[in-house]
Amino acid sequence: MAVGFGNSRLPVRKSKGRQLAKAAIVVSALIAGQAAALAPEHETRRLMLATEEAVTAENWGEASEYLNRLRQLEGEKPAAYHYYRGRVMLQSSHFNEAQAALEAYVTKAGTEGSHYQKSLKLITGIERARKEKAQAAPVGEESRVAVIEPAGDQRTASLRKLYLADSDREALVLHLNSLLGVAGWRQDKAVVRLDRPADIEYRLSTGDNAVSVQEIQRDSSTGIIRKTTQIPVFGINPQVEWGCEQAVATCWIYDPRDGSRLLKLSPNRSQAEEIAQTLGKLIRNLQTSSAGS
Incomplete structure (x- = not known):
């Protein structure tokens, strides 16, 4: 009798379980229906x-x-x-x-x-x-020099081989200008022709413990306008920030001195990220070399 009584409870438990499951499905359906009720x-x-x-x-x-x-x-x-x-x-x-x-x-x-x-x-x-x-922001000896991580050293060594450069600094500059050559900003984003230069593009160089940024703007009415900005490397954070905004189809590299916009680029997140990282490595290289001299 005990065995029969125990077995008789099993179908009841299964029945309750099915009812609870059905109730949960109904509640989920109602919630989903409410969420999807509005166009x-x-x-x-x-x-x-x-x-x-x-x-x-x-x-x-x-x-x-x-x-x-x-x-x-x-x-x-x-x-x-x-x-x-x-x-x-x-x-x-x-x-x-x-x-x-x-x-x-x-x-x-x-x-x-x-x-x-x-x-x-x-x-x-x-x-x-x-x-x-x-x-x-504090400006001192400790903030002027950053340590290059081993992974960064390996990456820079690869760039030296790729560009047949004599130094890490030369390799970083060559790589930056190569990236900037394809990341220029264009007013007309629908059609991109490689034989036509971008409306805004940049060239970087180094010297006197600073990064020199040349901006080249092309306009059909005013022609070509060149503007150069010097960024001293002492007292700035080598972690260069970047960001992209879909609403205006543009990516920016921000000035490590004050966070203002430095480079206006095409809306390609991976390109912007690599440009920011490479620029940060170049700044660290200049800071370390200057501190050791």
Whole structure:
């Protein structure tokens, strides 16, 4: 009898298990149905309203969550999306991303945009904050020289063989100019012809404990304009920052002195990353060589 009684409970347990499973499926279906109830254009408007309310209430974490969900939706985003993204990035002290987003808003919304003047003021504030941050950064013997990691040495040695260079510095400069030669910025991104130079391109060289950056701008009306910037290597961080912004189809390399934009490049993330890393290695090479001399 005991065995029969024990066996009789098994179907009951299985039945309850099936019921619970069915209930879970129904609840999941309801949740999924609610999430997918609105078409993308309506869901975009709903999330934009929620983002606006969160930013107004200074609930930055909540606003960031709504913006991430907006980013994943298909279709073009409203101009205000870039404004709110800029506000959230600025709150987190991500100055580069904040400036790029606010400039994207100004470009898309124009002077008639409801956040136009506020965006311009925020961009000016970002420039001031960058300068204050750069001035507050400690400059001393310890910050002037960085150690090159073994992996970096191996990579640089490979570049010396590739370019048949006599020194690491020469190899890094040659590699940088090779990368910059294909990463130039073009106004017309639809058609890229290799026989036509980019609208903006750069050439780098070194000397006197500094990196020299020559910017070459080509315009059909004004011709060719060349501008050279000297970047002394002492007192700057060799970890060069970079970033890309889809809204304006551009990647930037940021100036290690103050975080402002230094190089305007084509929207290729892998190219921008390698250029930033190679420039950082070149700065470290100059810092180490100067300290040892």
